[in-house]
Amino acid sequence: MAQFVVQLRFDLDRTDQRMEVRPAHREYLAALKADGKLVAAGPFTDQTGALLVYDVADEAELRDILAKDPYTPADVYEIATLAEWQPLFPFS
Structure with a gap:
């Protein structure tokens, strides 16, 4: 298994569209967390993007x-x- 960090940059011109699909996005993330594929996730406080940490077999699975x-x-x-x-101090 490998851990990957993904930083998303939101398209601020499409905020309304993002808000419409956000509940489905968050349900998807919750399922990934339950399956052990998602370690941590959350938006930046300024709502310009988000950071996600995945635990997957490889980059192909992540993509x-x-x-x-x-x-x-x-x-x-x-x-x-x-x-x-490669975390030095893994999440507990």
């Missing part, structure tokens, strides 16, 4: 997860960062 996120077909974000992460 499949991102493709299935309701935010993706709604086209409300871009990926600012997608990087494999």
